Amino acid sequence: MARVLLFGRLRDLAGWRERAFDPAPATLFALKSLIAGQDARLASALDAPGVRAAVDRNLVSGDVALAHGAEVAFLPPMSGG
Amino acid sequence: MARVLLFGRLRDLAGWRERAFDPAPATLFALKSLIAGQDARLASALDAPGVRAAVDRNLVSGDVALAHGAEVAFLPPMSGG
Amino acid sequence: MIRLTDQPFDPGAELNRFCQGRKRTGAVASFLGLARGEEGQATTLELEAYPEFTEAEIGKMAAAAAARFDLHDAWVIHRVGAIPPGEAIVLVLTAAAHRREAFEACDFLMDYLKSRAPLWKKEHGAEGSRWVEPSARDLADIQRWE
Amino acid sequence: MIRLTDQPFDPGAELNRFCQGRKRTGAVASFLGLARGEEGQATTLELEAYPEFTEAEIGKMAAAAAARFDLHDAWVIHRVGAIPPGEAIVLVLTAAAHRREAFEACDFLMDYLKSRAPLWKKEHGAEGSRWVEPSARDLADIQRWE
Numbered sequence: 001m002a003r004v005l006l007f008g009r010l011r012d013l014a015g016w017r018e019r020a021f022d023p024a025p026a027t028l029f030a031l032k033s034l035i036a037g038q039d040a041r042l043a044s045a046l047d048a049p050g051v052r053a054a055v056d057r058n059l060v061s062g063d064v065a066l067a068h069g070a071e072v073a074f075l076p077p078m079s080g081g
Numbered sequence: 082m083a084r085v086l087l088f089g090r091l092r093d094l095a096g097w098r099e100r101a102f103d104p105a106p107a108t109l110f111a112l113k114s115l116i117a118g119q120d121a122r123l124a125s126a127l128d129a130p131g132v133r134a135a136v137d138r139n140l141v142s143g144d145v146a147l148a149h150g151a152e153v154a155f156l157p158p159m160s161g162g
Numbered sequence: 163m164i165r166l167t168d169q170p171f172d173p174g175a176e177l178n179r180f181c182q183g184r185k186r187t188g189a190v191a192s193f194l195g196l197a198r199g200e201e202g203q204a205t206t207l208e209l210e211a212y213p214e215f216t217e218a219e220i221g222k223m224a225a226a227a228a229a230r231f232d233l234h235d236a237w238v239i240h241r242v243g244a245i246p247p248g249e250a251i252v253l254v255l256t257a258a259a260h261r262r263e264a265f266e267a268c269d270f271l272m273d274y275l276k277s278r279a280p281l282w283k284k285e286h287g288a289e290g291s292r293w294v295e296p297s298a299r300d301l302a303d304i305q306r307w308e
Numbered sequence: 309m310i311r312l313t314d315q316p317f318d319p320g321a322e323l324n325r326f327c328q329g330r331k332r333t334g335a336v337a338s339f340l341g342l343a344r345g346e347e348g349q350a351t352t353l354e355l356e357a358y359p360e361f362t363e364a365e366i367g368k369m370a371a372a373a374a375a376r377f378d379l380h381d382a383w384v385i386h387r388v389g390a391i392p393p394g395e396a397i398v399l400v401l402t403a404a405a406h407r408r409e410a411f412e413a414c415d416f417l418m419d420y421l422k423s424r425a426p427l428w429k430k431e432h433g434a435e436g437s438r439w440v441e442p443s444a445r446d447l448a449d450i451q452r453w454e
Contacts, residue, residue: 007210008282009293050295057215073212077295080209080240080281081195081252081272081407088356089428090439131441138361154358158441161355161386161427162261162341162398162418173327174320177340181319185345185394191414193407194336196327248331261339261422262449265415268337272407303408 002031002066005073010051014042024070028053029063031072050077083112083147086154091132095123105151109134110144112153131158164221166211168243173253180237180255187234187257191264193272199247207245208284216280223274231267233258238271240281270307276300310367312357314389319399326383326401333380333403337410339418345393353391354430362426369420377413379404384417386427416453422446 002024011017025031036043045051053060054073066072083105092098106112117124126132134141135154147153173194181190197207211217224236234257241251254271258264275281277296284293296304319340327336343353357363370382380403387397400417404410421427423442430439442450 005212007212007280008284012293054212054215057218073215075212075280076282076293078278078280079276079283079294079296079300080279081275086358088358088426089430093439135358135361138364154361156358156426157428157439159424159426160422160429160440160442160446161425162421172320172324174318174322174324176320177323177338178318178320181340181342181396184342188342188344190340190342192323192338192340193411194323194327194338195407196330196334196336198334198405199331250327259344261341261418262445265339265411265418269411272411276407299408 001068002070002072004031004035005071007073008076010042010045010074010076013045014039024066024068027063027065028055028060028072031066045076046074048076051075082149083151083153085112085116086152088154089157091123091126091155091157094126095120105147105149108144108146109136109141109153112147126157127155129157132156163237163239164217164224165237165239166213166217166242167239168241170249171239171241171253173250176237176239176253177255180235180257184234184257186259189258189261189264191256191261191268193252193254193268194250195252195272197245197247197249197251205247205285205287207251208286209240209242209245209251210282210284211240211242212280219280220275223271223279227256227267227271231256231258231263231270233263233267236267236271238275240275242281273300273303273307277304309383309385310363310370311383311385312359312363312388313385314387316395317385317387317399319396322383322385322399323401326381326403330380330403332405335404335407335410337402337407337414339398339400339414340396341398341418343391343393343395343397351393351431351433353397354432355386355388355391355397356428356430357386357388358426365426366421369417369425373402373413373417373420377402377404377409377416379409379413382413382417384421386421388427419446419449419453423450 001022052075082103133156237255239253256267383401402413
């Protein structure tokens with residue numbers, strides 16, 4: 001199982017904030033392919049410039065393996081302050 | 082009459098903070114000459130780089146006339162904050 | 163100290179707490195961001211964070227600022243959730259021996275928060291809602307430190 | 309508002325007062341200067357002003373900063389007389405629509421206060437007393453704005 005979290009405009013676009021994928025895809029890219037099969041618009045937004053991914057609360061670049069129970073967050077361009 | 086005010090290290094050097102000169106010298110430079118006759122060390126300090134003069138609470142450059150009752154302040158290099 | 167809160171906070175009380183017992187500190191810079199009431203429009207801000215991750219990431223940047231600018235301390239207090247106009251959004255406090263370091267660290271941390279910290283800001287106004295992204299100026303500002 | 313005071317003041321309370329009722333302000337920058345306790349040495353500062361003239365000169369500079377940086381407001385509160393270590397010497401507060409202007413105006417006003425405002429600072433330490441004059445860095449800092 002992998003938990004996927006969406007923030008900001010990604011959450012509005014998808015219509016959900018958190019979803020479990022069971023069994024967990026083997027890698028981040030495999031997870032994205034799975035999402036693309038369900039919601040092409042969301043998958044495209046996840047690949048847009050400025051969107052980052054965090055796995056188990058660490059920012060990652062490129063593909064990474066997902067352990068069982070992984071928490072994957074997709075983070076659109078950030079703006080606080 | 083002219084009132085003369087000294088601040089900061091000029092006051093420590095002269096040993097006074099405020100003094101009346103009566104009658105008032107006609108100009109700022111005449112006042113400085115008068116001071117030089119009494120305290121050469123102070124007069125030299127008044128001409129040191131960074132020392133400003135204010136007449137009636139306006140900063141002045143060069144010589145200016147002193148009206149009766151003028152307030153002349155000598156201001157050493159400033160440092161607040 | 164990094165703190166996210168969904169409740170209003172008291173900037174003055176935080177400033178005073180920050181300054182307590184600082185024997186070596188000569189300079190405390192602060193920045194306070196307020197939710198603006200644009201020309202009478204009732205715009206409400208909504209700030210979203212990724213709990214724990216957001217605090218940890220801001221904490222890393224505060225530690226980087228402390229090392230780079232030789233700080234004695236840095237605090238970031240950031241409001242999350244709905245923020246009505248006039249209320250405080252963010253308070254950054256920096257303490258150093260001298261003013262240049264305190265100012266620069268505070269400026270740096272604000273630039274970071276505006277374009278790199280994991281926070282997402284939505285404006286709810288009369289014409290609907292929109293997610294705010296860093297402005298061209300925000301993106302230029304953060305470049306100054308690289 | 310320009311205020312000289314020979315009594316301790318409460319920086320947090322001043323910050324909160326400054327922020328009250330600011331509908332258009334998005335950014336409040338502040339700088340607080342504290343009398344440092346140098347490594348356990350009991351140094352006391354003594355600040356001298358030229359009453360009325362000092363307030364008027366600082367007021368001119370605050371007005372210049374307000375025009376130059378498009379400020380909504382600027383306050384300077386400066387302690388005079390004897391200041392024991394740990395107490396507040398100066399508080400500068402600036403309010404603007406955006407952070408860059410608030411930061412720069414606060415920085416500018418502090419540079420001005422350090423080397424151009426009619427204030428004279430004496431340090432009373434273990435090895436006697438000395439009048440403090442602007443450091444080379446202070447003189448370089450004020451050049452940045454010219």
